[in-house]
Amino acid sequence: MVYVVDDDLSVRRSTGRLLRCAGFKVQTFASAREFLEHPRRDVPACLVLDVRMPGMGGLELQRELNRLGNTVPVIFITAHGDIPMSVRAMKAGAVEFLTKPFQTAHLLDAIRMALARDAVAHEERMEFREVRARYKQLTPREREVMALITAGRLNKQVAGELATAERTVKFHRANIMQKMRAKSLAELVRMAEKITGETG
């Protein structure tokens, strides 16, 4: 999905048309506010953003998205760019900085690159969400056990620390592997890293 945010009607309309013809799904917005307020599904996406708009400008929108933890790749187009401005935009994570009127090929290349980048990020986002959903199904006791075994403890040590029988630990362990759909301990450790990486 390509989001186009530009206050100029003819630029907005024609950019939308161009991108649709090139085979992309497109949504257009007339201002940064409109974009922020519009509910969006989480699909691989990128943002084609005008730098200079009344109200919130493109650079400010980029900053706001960063603040919200939204990592959608941004392509800036501007009728009025200069070097310090583009440097700042790129430092804040922009994919490309194009000056109007831009070469269509450049825009299309940038969009393809941005979408590819976000596809990877999107995959990770989905995976993380999945893992977290599974983790939520664990009982408090199972979470305790999972924390210990992913920290490298043996069943016997876990039983000692939690003051239960080793047999009970084995039982929890089997449940955890099944609920988390982990095929091996190594995979479970990776999942645990993802979750604690997010929360810690």
Add this chain to the structure above:
Amino acid sequence: MHEYWPSTPYVSLLLCATLFTAWFGGQGPGLLALGLSVTAFYFLFLPPLSADASSLPRLLCFGLAGLLVTMLASTQWRTTQSLRRAKDELSAKVDALRRSENYLAAAQRLSHTGCFDWRVATDEVFWSEETFHIFEYEPMAKLNLEHYLRRIHPEDLALVRQMIENARKGNDFDFDHRLLLPDDQVKHVHIMGHAEMNEAGELEFVGAVMDVTEQNRTQDALHQAQANYAHITRLTTMGEFAVSIAHEVNQPLTAVVNNANACLTLLPAGGPAVTEVRDALAEIIDDAERAGTVIARVRQLARKAPAERKLVDLREVIVEVVALARYESATRQVTIQTGMPAGLPPVLGDRVQLEQVLLNLVVNGLDAMAEVPAARRFLLIRARYDTQEDRPAVTIDVQDTGAGFAPGQLERIFEAFYTTKPQGLGMGLAISRSIIEAHGGRLWAETNAGPGATFSFCLPAAGEARS
């Protein structure tokens, strides 16, 4: 028998003493001296009355003579006294006169204004000290119009002669001309005269001549400075104008290229007509891109001219702009206040451009307060230390107590050609924003909690704070 001194020489001595006393001391002391003389005469020169009856007439004779002398002398004394008083009064008056004359001369000197008197029938003139000084003559007694005419700048002589002819008919005059002095110095004077009839019934002018050379020079310098500033402003405005126009033109050009490309994509492969359409679309794209490059080049040219990058102390910018706006704010009865903390870091940029931005904001603020009662017109210009994207920065706020913004207006004020003023251009804020953005800063506007609006711009700090 009592021995008596021979009386004659001593008697005249006694009378003399009485005379002197009355002459220099007046009537009172004279009479006292007379009493003493009579007593002395009686005891020293006359036999006692009891012994000689002839003493009485002699004593009376002496007394009468003494009285006469005393009266005469004391009259003389009174006359002297009143003469002296008259003399004192006169000299006091002369002093007062001289003092007021000095005041007048000092006032004339200070104001570079001399006075004159011109008898038209004889062309005799009389000048005050300062008039001599202005025309650079040594003071002299006999003067006539020719002395004046000799000092007139040759280029102004015709004008002056015409004014004189006109004055001879009894018309008052009031005009400016130049003098050319013996040392080739040129002076500008303002001269005016009023026609009167003197006691002899002749036409006479009383007037003043004022040396306005210095005044003119100051005014010229002021005009020159204003003209220079206007010129610079026009230059930078032209540049920024081009930048803004480029922005406006680039938008539709972008749409043209986009649409043509979309058409190209949609066009099916096919016969010669389709090929022709494809070529036409390709040409449309090429031409639009060519127009884009032309505009980019104009923009670069416009940018190149004035943009200087030097360390600028924003406090100096504020002081300069307030000075430039002083006349405007005074005539519009607006109080301008400034707040500038010490130790603000400088910024990197073009001082004239930054002054132009601030001046724009100040003029807009003055405009916005036109409808507000004079007592509530305040413009506050404040510099403050700030951060921009976590880096040190300096922000200037221009806060007014004006009309503020109508709903939806705030979104549009930075657009090129957006204006709500009958004489407005609507370029001020658009240009100001592009200048500030070219300096790596931001310019924005907010509605005040109270009445009015605040415009602010923030620029990255360059280097350390200076105190």
